[in-house]
Amino acid sequence: MADGLLAMSSDAWVVSAVALAYLAGCLWVGMRGGAGASDSAVGYVAGDRALGPLVMYFIVGATVFSAFSFLATPGLAYTSGAAVFYVLGYGLVGFIPFYFLGPRAARLGRAHGYITQAEMVAHRCGHTPLAGTMALVSALSFVPYLALQIKGAGMIVNRLTEDQVPQWLGAAVCYLVVLAYVLKSGVLGVGWTNVFQGVLMMALAWAFGLWLPYELYGGVGPMFERIAQARPEVDGGALFLSAPGGKSWSWFITAGVISTIGFVCWPHLFMKAFSARDERTLRRTVVFYPTFMVFLVPIFLIGFAGVLFPTPPPSAEQVLPHMLMSLDLPVVVVGLFCAGALAAGMSTGDAIVHASASILVRDGWITALGRELTSTQERRAVRVLVVVLMLASYALAVAYDDNLVSLLLYAYGPIAQFLPGLLIALCGRRRDGVAVHAALVVGVVVCVGLKLFPQLAPWGLHEGLWGLAANLATLGALAAARRQPARCE
Amino acid sequence: MPLFGVRSRVPHVLFALHSAAAAFCVVGPGYVWWGAPARPFVLGLPWSLVWPLLWLLSVFASLLLYEAWTRRVEAARAAEQTQRERGDG
Numbered sequence: 001m002a003d004g005l006l007a008m009s010s011d012a013w014v015v016s017a018v019a020l021a022y023l024a025g026c027l028w029v030g031m032r033g034g035a036g037a038s039d040s041a042v043g044y045v046a047g048d049r050a051l052g053p054l055v056m057y058f059i060v061g062a063t064v065f066s067a068f069s070f071l072a073t074p075g076l077a078y079t080s081g082a083a084v085f086y087v088l089g090y091g092l093v094g095f096i097p098f099y100f101l102g103p104r105a106a107r108l109g110r111a112h113g114y115i116t117q118a119e120m121v122a123h124r125c126g127h128t129p130l131a132g133t134m135a136l137v138s139a140l141s142f143v144p145y146l147a148l149q150i151k152g153a154g155m156i157v158n159r160l161t162e163d164q165v166p167q168w169l170g171a172a173v174c175y176l177v178v179l180a181y182v183l184k185s186g187v188l189g190v191g192w193t194n195v196f197q198g199v200l201m202m203a204l205a206w207a208f209g210l211w212l213p214y215e216l217y218g219g220v221g222p223m224f225e226r227i228a229q230a231r232p233e234v235d236g237g238a239l240f241l242s243a244p245g246g247k248s249w250s251w252f253i254t255a256g257v258i259s260t261i262g263f264v265c266w267p268h269l270f271m272k273a274f275s276a277r278d279e280r281t282l283r284r285t286v287v288f289y290p291t292f293m294v295f296l297v298p299i300f301l302i303g304f305a306g307v308l309f310p311t312p313p314p315s316a317e318q319v320l321p322h323m324l325m326s327l328d329l330p331v332v333v334v335g336l337f338c339a340g341a342l343a344a345g346m347s348t349g350d351a352i353v354h355a356s357a358s359i360l361v362r363d364g365w366i367t368a369l370g371r372e373l374t375s376t377q378e379r380r381a382v383r384v385l386v387v388v389l390m391l392a393s394y395a396l397a398v399a400y401d402d403n404l405v406s407l408l409l410y411a412y413g414p415i416a417q418f419l420p421g422l423l424i425a426l427c428g429r430r431r432d433g434v435a436v437h438a439a440l441v442v443g444v445v446v447c448v449g450l451k452l453f454p455q456l457a458p459w460g461l462h463e464g465l466w467g468l469a470a471n472l473a474t475l476g477a478l479a480a481a482r483r484q485p486a487r488c489e
Numbered sequence: 490m491p492l493f494g495v496r497s498r499v500p501h502v503l504f505a506l507h508s509a510a511a512a513f514c515v516v517g518p519g520y521v522w523w524g525a526p527a528r529p530f531v532l533g534l535p536w537s538l539v540w541p542l543l544w545l546l547s548v549f550a551s552l553l554l555y556e557a558w559t560r561r562v563e564a565a566r567a568a569e570q571t572q573r574e575r576g577d578g
Contacts, residue, residue: 092545219533249521287553294545297542
């Protein structure tokens with residue numbers, strides 16, 4: 001490989017240097033970010049419940065926009081055309097419920113000392129094993145989601161170094177940086193790097209999203225006109241630009257529904273209810289969140305710019321780096337773009353690894369198994385698990401060969417099964433923990449089973465929807481059978 | 490108890506209806522019925538993209554209005570509470 005690195009062109013070296021400068025910037029911001037936090041577990045996991053509006057806005061926005069946004073979204077636009085707009089749809093409505101659920105969860109969190117979602121649900125329903133199951137399901141969903149971010153980083157580094165640095169090595173370098181600042185600074189390190197990464201990726205996405213169509217087609221309008229001429233099905237008014245092999249309507253709608261529900265339930269996002277300074281900060285984060293969604297538009301444009309690009313990329317998800325490396329661009333500009341794409345993946349990866357380790361310790365070890373830990377021991381245990389989860393996700397990222405979109409859509413299905421329990425915990429008068437627990441297990445089993453055997457899923461609907469149906473049916477049946485559920489505050 | 494201690498449910502109902510309509514139009518069959526065609530192009534963008542963007546703007550506007558109303562009501566309630574406490578004192 002050393003020979004390969006020496007064989008890299010001077011352009012590739014400059015691009016790599018810009019990306020390395022970005023990584024150094026992240027490391028600096030992340031290491032300094034946690035300076036104001038206390039040494040307690042609440043300080044490490046929930047930032048002492050003191051995150052202000054700016055950090056909250058970027059922590060939510062940058063966490064949501066991931067390697068999926070920067071790589072898989074243009075890839076989906078490139079292969080399936082307008083099917084990609086489902087991302088805008090679910091992102092738009094997925095966060096509205098948090099306007100109501102978030103402040104309520106924050107109030108309960110302050111009153112009872114909750115710092116994780118499962119801890120709150122289990123305590124409210126009076127059934128502590130529920131926290132353990134939720135922690136396990138979260139971890140099972142987080143690992144592929146984190147693997148997706150790691151895989152994305154590896155792909156970017158591989159492309160920008162002209163295939164001289166293998167994906168596994170590029171991913172390892174980027175995520176060592178993440179590991180360093182997550183271990184040192186906890187949620188505050190995640191928050192402040194997200195501010196840095198969010199600004200960088202938004203600026204670069206807009207710059208490239210407008211510039212690429214202009215450079216290749218003479219503007220955004222002419223680009224779509226050219227695509228319409230080349231693809232007659234667009235003139236016929238069809239949603240999908242590539243009808244053969246394209247997605248079905250049932251897929252479009254059910255993937256959107258499950259992604260919306262999963263979006264509400266993501267534990268790493270929900271946990272931010274316990275980190276915010278006050279309820280107004282939480283509500284304002286939701287109010288201004290749609291402004292972050294606009295960031296997707298230039299990403300779509302980048303994907304569409306690839307539809308009529310003269311040379312095809314090695315895979316759909318590499319359409320963006322492929323175009324950038326093929327065009328005669330200043331190398332610093334290419335390097336900046338790569339930094340933006342890395343920022344998108346890392347800003348999500350750091351939040352996920354931090355949240356999943358916190359959840360496993362707090363919900364699995366302390367709440368479900370009833371083990372006593374001091375604040376210092378809890379903080380140390382979270383750090384150990386950060387390393388373990390990072391390694392597991394890294395192994396999956398290196399071993400997994402399918403596309404990124406399917407990896408993300410798998411993750412949403414099991415997480416969507418949290419919804420009934422979450423609503424019951426926050427709003428329900430009768431909170432039957434045993435019924436919620438059993439229904440969750442049934443929902444997850446159905447969802448994962450149908451993912452493994454997709455031929456069994458009727459009508460091509462997303463497996464998460466079938467899981468949710470089984471979940472609700474079990475909940476209803478058990479609630480009816482157990483007329484006097486145990487209530488616990 | 491009504492949300493935020495307010496008796497009028499009209500803003501809540503309006504906001505809920507608008508959110509449900511947005512969900513139906515961008516995620517559910519509403520997109521298939523009204524948002525799917527690529528044409529007409531609006532400002533160079535296909536209608537299938539303009540449609541969710543219009544809903545995005547409308548959701549942002551409704552969230553802003555709803556938040557402003559919520560804040561006003563909370564301020565009024567806090568002032569009322571203070572006045573009551575002074576009266577008691």
